[in-house]
Amino acid sequence: MxxxxxxxxxxxxxxxNERFFRLTQARFEEMLAGHAEPAHLHESLLAAEKRNVGAYGFGVKGFTLSMIETAIEVSEGRVPATVIGEILAAGREMLAHPIxxxxxxxxxxxxxxxxxxxxxxxxxxxxxxxxxxxxxxxxxxxxxxxxxxxxxxxxxxxxxxxxxxxxxxxxxxxxxxxxxxxxxxxxxxxxxxxxxxxxxxxxxxxxxxxxxxxxxxxxxxxxxxxxxxxx
Structure with a gap:
């Protein structure tokens, strides 16, 4: 045919597209350096994304929510509000990045x-x-x-x-x-x-x-x- x-x-x-997610993930690992090793953060974030994709869908917003969830999880609820703010700011930057x-x-x-x-x-x-x-x-x-x-x-x-x-x-x-x-x-x-x-x-x-x-x-x-x- x-x-x-x-x-x-x-x-x-x-x-x-993916390069901006990788750059943001590297920043995320720096933000949470005092709470978990990079390898553990990577595994935890990937698990959160996999768990949440059915609810949040694909894209920056779901990724940002999964970062916040991971930050709370690896810090056992002790992550400072300032770090949550930095994660949200990183998500906004991704949404504004030029093509x-x-x-x-x-x-x-x-x-x-x-x-x-x-x-x-x-x-x-x-x-x-x-x-x-x-x-x-x-x-x-x-x-x-x-x-x-x-x-x-x-x-x-x-x-x-x-x-x-x-x-x-x-x-x-x-x-x-x-x-x-x-x-x-x-x-x-x-x-x-x-x-x-x-x-x-x-x-x-x-x-x-x-x-x-x-x-x-x-x-x-x-x-x-x-x-x-x-x-």
Whole structure:
């Protein structure tokens, strides 16, 4: 079947995101240095994020709440209010950080715009994702934007049926095997993995070796040629 629709993930596919979480986590470890070792803080924070993602969702706000919860936990309730204030300030800084596009992101989207229906499919906080898309300057190149609470096969079936001709004639491009590739393959579409140097631990998953609709690129610069070969 010919491709009619191309979906793009946003964070760490079109623009940098995880690096800001890592920088904030390093600051968090400094704030709590008197209460726990960095390794213990890292494990505790990751456990809190995993525990809370169903309630808080993905993104900066959930991350900030998980940092506060972890600070209270590792300090046995003795964390000073000033540190809580610093954590909240760090979260606000993340929400205001300017967008930095990844190499070849603009070129790839511009090259495909007009040839295919382009859909941005991203998880995270609604206001923050809208802000980042507006700052990216890519918004007008997309035919549709879907900001979802999570990404499953049913999500892609719904999105690509609503904005295209169904998942069988669609491709999803992203840095997360767990969220962007595996559920899209399950829905019957193409899943293209573009690895990022930093990927959140909760997004790791095994590669679908041998799957006929799986492809992997070093960067978005090779996307147009891949689509030409498929078509």
């Amino acid at each position: 010919a491709l009619t629709t191309i979906g793009f993930d946003a964070d760490d596919t079109l623009w940098h 930095e596009l990844l190499p070849a992101a603009r070129r790839a989207v511009e090259a495909l715009s007009g040839q295919f229906r382009l859909v941005l499919v991203t998880k995270g906080d609604l206001l923050d994702q809208e802000r980042k898309l507006a700052q990216s300057g890519l918004g007008e190149l997309f035919d549709a934007v879907e900001i979802v609470s999570d990404k499953h096969a049913e999500t892609y079936a719904r999105v690509f049926s609503r904005h295209g001709t169904g998942p069988a004639e669609a491709m999803m491009v992203g840095n997360s095997l767990k969220s962007d590739v595996l559920p899209m393959l399950e829905a019957g579409g193409w899943g293209v993995h573009v690895p990022h140097e930093m990927t959140w631990a909760l997004e790791h998953a095994p590669r679908p070796e041998g799957h006929p609709r799986f492809a992997e690129l070093t960067d978005l610069g090779g996307l147009e040629a891949l689509i030409t070969r498929i078509g």
